[in-house]
Amino acid sequence: MEPNPCLACGACCVSFRVSFYWAEADAAAGGVTPTELTTVVSPYRVAMRGTDQAHPHCIALEGEVGVQVYCRIYQQRPSPCREFRASWENGERNETCERARARYSLLPLAPALSTVK
Ligand code: SF4
Ligand code: SF4
Structure with missing residues (x-):
């Protein structure tokens, strides 16, 4: 099995604003993301602290x-993080992953041999 490339990367966690519906960070509403690691960005949305700034860096990284x-x-990361896929993880290129990696001079991930047709 290939090692998880994200464990030697993290570029997306320091490249974009990670915002999501406030209830994901509200235990009373069934949310699991720690509220104290978020900041309010609109009446209905919060963001991971550190990502809502010119040079994002998620506080949890x-x-x-x-x-x-x-x-x-x-285990408690919000939906944008759970839904974000490394390029080729599901056999599909993710240009946002590649853009984040490029910001840190990391080459784009290559498709796994098993996905090359
Ligand atoms: S930028 Fe891509 S490879 Fe890097 S941590 Fe994010 S999803 Fe993983
Ligand atoms: S919560 Fe975790 S996965 Fe999501 S941006 Fe922050 S460090 Fe990355």
């Missing part, structure tokens, strides 16, 4: 981008 990273709330 640990480690060194492009070397070794992990998300310290991985």
Whole structure:
């Protein structure tokens, strides 16, 4: 099995605003993302702290981008993070992943040999 490329990357966690519906960070509403790690960005939306700024860096990201990273709330990460796929993870290219990696001088991921037709 191929190693998870995200564990040696993290570029998307330091490239974009990660915003989502407020209830995902409200335990009373069934949310699991820690409220204290979010900031309000509109009446209905919050963002991961650190991502709503000119040079985003999610507060939950640990480690060194492009070397070794992990998300310290991985099991509680919000929907944009759960839904974001590394390029070719599902056999499809993700240009947003590639754009984030390029910002940190990381080459685009290559498709797995098993997905090349
Ligand atoms: S930019 Fe792509 S490879 Fe890097 S952590 Fe995000 S999804 Fe994974
Ligand atoms: S919550 Fe985790 S996966 Fe989502 S941006 Fe922050 S560090 Fe990345």
